[in-house]
Amino acid sequence: xxxxxxxxxxxxxxxxxxxxxxxxxxxxxxxxxxxxxxxxxxxxxxxxxxxxxxxxxxxxxxxxxxxxxxxxxxxxxxxxxxxxxxxxxxxxxxxxxxxxxxxxxxxxxxxxxxxxxxxxxxxxxxxxxxxxxxxxxxxxxxxxxxxxxxxxxxxxxxxxxxxxxxxxxxxxxxxxxxxxxxxxxxxxxxxxxxxxxxxxxxxxxxxxxxxxxxxxxxxxxxxxxxxxxxxxxxxxxxxxxxxxxxxxxxxxxxxxxxxxxxxxxxxxxxxxxxxxxxxxxxxxxxxxxxxxxxxxxxxxxxxxxxxxxxxxxxxxxxxxxx
Amino acid sequence: xxxxxxxxxxxxxxxxxxxxxxxxxxxxxxxxxxxxxxxxxxxxxxxxxxxxxxxxxxxxxxxxxxxxxxxxxxxxxxxxxxxxxxxxxxxxxxxxxxxxxxxxxxxxxxxxxxxxxxxxxxxxxxxxxxxxxxxxxxxxxxxxxxxxxxxxxxxxxxxxxxxxxxxxxxxxxxxxxxxxxxxxxxxxxxxxxxxxxxxxxxxxxxxxxxxxxxxxxxxxxxxxxxxxxxxxxxxxxxxxxxxxxxxxxxxxxxxxxxxxxxxxxxxxxxxxxxxxxxxxxxxxxxxxxxxxxxxxxxxxxxxxxxxxxxxxxxxxxxxxxxxxxxxxxxxxxxxxxxxxxxxxxxxxxxxxxxxxxxxxxxxxxxxxxxxxxxxxxxxxxxxxxxxxxxxxxxxxxxxxxxxxxxxxxxxxxxxxxxxxxxxxxxxxxxxxxxxxxxxxxxxxxxxxxxxxxxxxxxxxxxxxxxxxxxxxxxxxxxxxxxxxxxxxxxxxxxxxxxxxxxxxxxxxxxxxxxxxxxxxxxxxxxxxxxxxxxxxxxxx
Numbered sequence: 008x009x010x011x012x013x014x015x016x017x018x019x020x021x022x023x024x025x026x027x028x029x030x031x032x033x034x035x036x037x038x039x040x041x042x043x044x045x046x047x048x049x050x051x052x053x054x055x056x057x058x059x060x061x062x063x064x065x066x067x068x069x070x071x072x073x074x075x076x077x078x079x080x081x082x083x084x085x086x087x088x089x090x091x092x093x094x095x096x097x098x099x100x101x102x103x104x105x106x107x108x109x110x111x112x113x114x115x116x117x118x119x120x121x122x123x124x125x126x127x128x129x130x131x132x133x134x135x136x137x138x139x140x141x142x143x144x145x146x147x148x149x150x151x152x153x154x155x156x157x158x159x160x161x162x163x164x165x166x167x168x169x170x171x172x173x174x175x176x177x178x179x180x181x182x183x184x185x186x187x188x189x190x191x192x193x194x195x196x197x198x199x200x201x202x203x204x205x206x207x208x209x210x211x212x213x214x215x216x217x218x219x220x221x222x223x224x225x226x227x228x229x230x231x232x233x234x235x236x237x238x239x240x241x242x243x244x245x246x247x248x249x250x251x252x253x254x255x256x257x258x259x260x261x262x263x264x265x266x267x268x269x270x271x272x273x274x275x276x277x278x279x280x281x282x283x284x285x286x287x288x289x290x291x292x293x294x295x296x297x298x299x300x301x302x303x304x305x306x307x308x309x310x311x312x313x314x315x316x317x318x319x320x321x322x323x324x325x326x327x328x329x
Numbered sequence: 330x331x332x333x334x335x336x337x338x339x340x341x342x343x344x345x346x347x348x349x350x351x352x353x354x355x356x357x358x359x360x361x362x363x364x365x366x367x368x369x370x371x372x373x374x375x376x377x378x379x380x381x382x383x384x385x386x387x388x389x390x391x392x393x394x395x396x397x398x399x400x401x402x403x404x405x406x407x408x409x410x411x412x413x414x415x416x417x418x419x420x421x422x423x424x425x426x427x428x429x430x431x432x433x434x435x436x437x438x439x440x441x442x443x444x445x446x447x448x449x450x451x452x453x454x455x456x457x458x459x460x461x462x463x464x465x466x467x468x469x470x471x472x473x474x475x476x477x478x479x480x481x482x483x484x485x486x487x488x489x490x491x492x493x494x495x496x497x498x499x500x501x502x503x504x505x506x507x508x509x510x511x512x513x514x515x516x517x518x519x520x521x522x523x524x525x526x527x528x529x530x531x532x533x534x535x536x537x538x539x540x541x542x543x544x545x546x547x548x549x550x551x552x553x554x555x556x557x558x559x560x561x562x563x564x565x566x567x568x569x570x571x572x573x574x575x576x577x578x579x580x581x582x583x584x585x586x587x588x589x590x591x592x593x594x595x596x597x598x599x600x601x602x603x604x605x606x607x608x609x610x611x612x613x614x615x616x617x618x619x620x621x622x623x624x625x626x627x628x629x630x631x632x633x634x635x636x637x638x639x640x641x642x643x644x645x646x647x648x649x650x651x652x653x654x655x656x657x658x659x660x661x662x663x664x665x666x667x668x669x670x671x672x673x674x675x676x677x678x679x680x681x682x683x684x685x686x687x688x689x690x691x692x693x694x695x696x697x698x699x700x701x702x703x704x705x706x707x708x709x710x711x712x713x714x715x716x717x718x719x720x721x722x723x724x725x726x727x728x729x730x731x732x733x734x735x736x737x738x739x740x741x742x743x744x745x746x747x748x749x750x751x752x753x754x755x756x757x758x759x760x761x762x763x764x765x766x767x768x769x770x771x772x773x774x775x776x777x778x779x780x781x782x783x784x785x786x787x788x789x790x791x792x793x794x795x796x797x798x799x800x801x802x803x804x805x806x807x808x809x810x811x812x813x814x815x816x817x818x819x820x821x822x823x824x825x826x827x828x829x830x831x832x833x834x835x836x837x838x839x840x841x842x843x844x845x846x847x848x849x850x851x852x853x854x855x856x857x858x859x860x861x862x863x864x865x866x867x868x869x
Contacts, residue, residue: 044749047462050383052752054719055768056467057778057787069462098378098539099521105539167579172586179583180369180572269574271541279376279540284749 020308024301031297032290036083039286040076046096046283047072070096083290093287097280102291105276112183113272116191116264117257123196124253128203128246135208136215136238137230148208151201159260163194163267182270191268195260199253206249210242244314251307258296362560366867367568368849371580372593375573376540378521381513382457382466382504387841390503391593392543392571394859396437397508397528400428400447402555403501403771403856405614405668412555413442413507413529414500423492423810424473430483434553436509437533444479449510451477451487461517468502468770470495472785492810495772502771503859529553531564531863545569551863558853560864565851569862584608584844590867591845597655597722603844611843612657613854614668617769619661620720621834623779623789628762630710635693637830639686640763643737644730646679649836653725658839663823664832671773671819678827679834686737695738703738711740715755717765718748726835727765759791767838769857773819777806780822790831798825 047070051063067073071082086093092102134147154162170176170190177186214220215238223237261274273292280288370391377386385393400414414428434442455474457465465471473489480486489496499505509527519525523537531554532545547564554560572589574580580592581599585606595603600610626632650658659667662676695703695710703710714731717723724745731741746754755761766789768775780803781796782788794800802822809815826832841858848868853861 042749043753048752049748050377050386051464052756053383053386053467054717054766056383057768057775058464058467059787062464065459066457066462066464069459094518095378095521097376099380099384099517099519100378100539101518108538164576164579168582171588172582175586178588179574179579180371180570180588266575267579269541269572269579271538271573275575276540279374283376 020305024298024305027301028294028297032084032087032294033080035290035293036080036286037076039284039289040079042284044284045070045072046285049283083287087290087294092291095280095285095288097283097285097288102287105288106273106291106295109271109273109276112270113258113261113265113274115183115188116195116261116270116272117254119188119192120196120199120257120260120264121250121253123192124200124203125250127197127200128207131200131204132207132211133234135204136211136234151204151208154197155201155205157198159194159198160263160267162197163191163264166190166194167267179269182268187268187270191264191270194268195257195264198260199256202253202256203246203249206245207242210245211238214238214241240314244311247307247310247314251304254303255300258299362565362851362866363869364565364866365567366565367570368566368591368862368865368867369570369572369589370591370593371572371574371583371589373573373575373577373580374540375543375571378539379523379526380520381453381463381508383464384521385504385506388593390859391841392545393506393528394503394530394855394861395532395545395569395863396530396534397506398434398442398530398553399502399505399507399555400500401497402557402853402861403498403616404557405616405854405856405858407498407616407668407670407771407773407856409497409501410555410557412557413447413553417497419497421810423494423496424489426487426496427480428485428487430485431553432483434529435550436527436529437548438509438511438527440509440511441482442507442509442529443482444485445482446510447507448477448479448485449513450505450507453513454505461520463520466502466504468499468504468775470499492808494809494812494815495774498772498856501855503855503857532569535568541573543571545571554863555853555861558861558864560851564863565866566862581844584846587846590849591843594721594842595844597653597657600655600657600844607847609845609847609849610657611845611854612839613841613843613858613860615666615769615838615840615858616669616771616773616856617666617838618766619664619666619834620723620726620767620836620838621661621664621765621832622763623766624831624833625759625762625764625789625791626831627759627791628712629708629760630712631762633693634829635689636695636710637833639689639693639737640734640739641678641827641830641833642680642682642689643686643734643739644679644833644835645681645733646835647681648733649726649729652729653722654836657842658837661834661837663827664834665773665776665823666837669773671816673820673823675824675827678824683733683737690738697738701735701738702740709740710738711742712762713760714741714743714763715751715761715765716743716745717767718746718751720765720767720838720840723765730835763833764789767840769838769840771856774806774809774815776819776822777803783807 047067051058051066071079095102095105131147131150135144138144171179177184177190181187220237223233261272262278265272265274266278276288277292372388374388377384377389398413400412401409402412403409413431413434415431416429418427430444430447436442454466454469455471457463470493473491473493475488475490477485477487507529512526515525523534531548531551533548535544535546537543546568547566549563551563552561577595581595581603583589584592604610624631624637630636646660662674663672665672690703695705698704714727716727727743731743734741755764778785779787779789780799782793783803786803792799802818805818806815850866850868852865
């Protein structure tokens with residue numbers, strides 16, 4: 008009974024996910040087609056060439072860019088469903104290869120940035136509860152607001168100027184080295200850590216005001232034990248939501264961070280594809296991003312019950328009633 | 330990158346600058362050629378793929394210059410010298426050319442670069458292959474091309490239906506790179522694959538990542554460089570790495586920090602700082618049109634020569650140089666770059682003379698309105714000016730021009746748009762009077778193609794074939810079989826076009842500027858300012 012309802016829940020979410028992916032694919036396609044131009048026309052109309060319209064037409068026709076928009080959308084979508092992502096209009100290379108080549112770098116960057124974000128957020132949160140109120144906590148509590156206020160690219164440029172160019176800790180020409188990845192992850196992770204830290208600190212403060220916490224403290228528990236056993240676990244639920252949302256943040260932020268640190272990843276792929284209106288590439292990445300985002304949120308939904316017994320019970324009750 | 334971000338990056342970079350400027354300046358005593366060494370070259374893009382003809386852009390063109398050879402080398406004066414074509418014969422009517430190829434030349438896979446391979450390349454430049462989505466090579470004289478056929482393994486004949494003086498110089502164009510026959514015939518989804526695109530150049534591809542980097546290593550058996558380069562045998566440099574760094578200020582800082590040796594295209598405002606740090610700014614002259622506007626005579630008010638001349642004289646070109654550019658840019662004296670052999674000195678026709686502009690406008694019936702903008706028959710003298718999306722300094726230049734024209738009572742509404750929007754709103758739009766041009770060429774015969782709507786003509790001034798004088802000039806240039814008489818015609822064209830104010834030049838066009846370490850020596854530039862690192866070396 009319980010398992011069946013869980014399966015139903017999963018199925019419902021999967022269908023929703025599919026709808027999200029299809030809608031984002033269609034929306035992206037239509038938006039690109041509302042805008043004038045395409046990579047082929049732009050290349051041929053470069054002022055260096057002096058081509059006439061008659062010379063350009065057969066090339067445009069070869070790429071199917073002269074067909075009506077619904078037909079183009081249908082062709083593109085029906086290929087996409089069979090797993091054929093098509094060829095980049097800009098580079099003449101298969102899109103699947105371009106995405107696969109860019110993916111590892113972005114996964115490494117995003118997971119490093121998430122690690123950095125969590126470490127910094129939890130360190131700040133711990134400090135905000137356990138350091139001397141005025142000089143420790145006050146400063147720590149203001150850090151998230153500050154790092155949220157500074158745009159990612161400024162943090163990135165600052166880190167590069169200081170650590171790459173002045174101190175020589177990494178080379179801009181080897182962006183995938185461990186040191187370069189660390190600083191890129193720092194640039195990308197700091198704003199995310201701020202969001203997580205703010206939520207975490209608010210929740211910790213809330214728990215610290217509860218009666219059970221005062222009782223626990225009166226039992227003479229150490230600060231560490233208090234924090235771990237009584238404050239942290241109950242404050243972590245919103246953090247899971249934050250992490251799920253942060254994935255979107257990390258994907259979006261990688262656009263800027265990858266460009267500044269010279270990394271070849273999904274972010275820089277999207278950036279150049281968007282600039283060139285290379286829609287086969289854009290569509291593939293948008294679909295991929297939608298899948299990732301939906302999957303992570305689904306995962307978060309599945310993790311909640313593990314952290315909060317109340318959610319488990321509620322689902323159980325609902326399942327029994329069904 | 331926008332100005333604010335650049336300024337901030339500069340500020341952040343000041344620390345790095347001060348630290349590094351405390352290092353001792355290096356002595357320049359040792360200039361002897363050194364074997365070995367690696368060069369790192371940073372550029373803003375490598376995204377157009379590695380396909381044929383028009384897929385080669387400014388950035389990939391620089392890489393192609395190292396991995397592929399050309400038939401001839403054309404220098405900054407438009408002079409062609411032997412490369413893969415050691416020498417050539419031309420018939421008196423300039424319709425038939427026999428190319429004699431260097432012997433023993435091979436592509437990097439070992440296949441021979443012979444007459445058949447050259448003929449296959451020329452055929453594809455001339456015609457493209459629409460069945461694989463490949464357009465022809467824009468600058469190639471396709472309209473008169475007939476055939477290219479191998480006579481023997483090392484000789485081929487190229488025939489044209491009409492005199493084609495520009496054929497030989499065009500072979501030095503950065504897109505006219507010789508590729509292995511297997512590379513020419515790749516399937517459409519493999520054309521962009523650099524692993525399969527083979528050249529016969531002094532460097533071969535060690536590794537590459539689309540849109541990000543290309544690592545080249547020298548080819549040990551190379552021994553067929555252009556005669557213009559005084560070096561034989563394999564290249565001296567062992568390795569060249571091309572790496573994309575999008576942010577211009579980070580490219581500049583990386584160069585200052587010694588993490589790169591050459592950087593393409595840094596903002597002119599940063600030259601002084603970079604020079605102060607002992608770096609070299611190389612701005613090779615480039616054959617072609619200067620930066621400026623062609624006038625659409627069908628646009629409202631611009632059919633009147635007095636309005637066109639008023640604009641010509643209202644522009645203060647010195648002020649543009651002083652505000653936007655540096656002393657690396659020379660003043661313009663015609664609409665051709667000053668290194669084009671046929672360029673005339675017509676600076677007087679471009680003199681800044683706002684009083685004359687006002688007089689011309691008065692004569693044409695344009696009287697100042699209440700807000701200073703001139704009015705005639707209830708219409709204000711006002712137009713949209715679109716900054717060229719292909720020239721990074723265009724917006725700044727146009728801002729200065731807008732102010733200058735305002736002073737004589739012409740109102741300019743400056744529009745800054747991306748390439749797609751520009752194509753949609755400017756191409757074929759007879760309401761846009763001034764169209765910015767930024768075109769390089771290796772042979773000034775190209776000028777004949779813009780004048781009218783005759784065969785292969787672009788008709789930039791939109792007279793079609795109604796202007797007898799332009800018709801005559803276009804025919805004379807097209808039928809020329811000798812350079813000297815053609816140069817006479819080209820000089821007359823320049824005078825006529827500038828007197829009629831059909832072309833409004835603004836500044837010298839420098840599209841490829843290299844900021845580099847003073848240790849890099851011996852590089853040679855083509856007539857379109859593309860570098861050849863075959864003869865280069867790094868000082869210790």
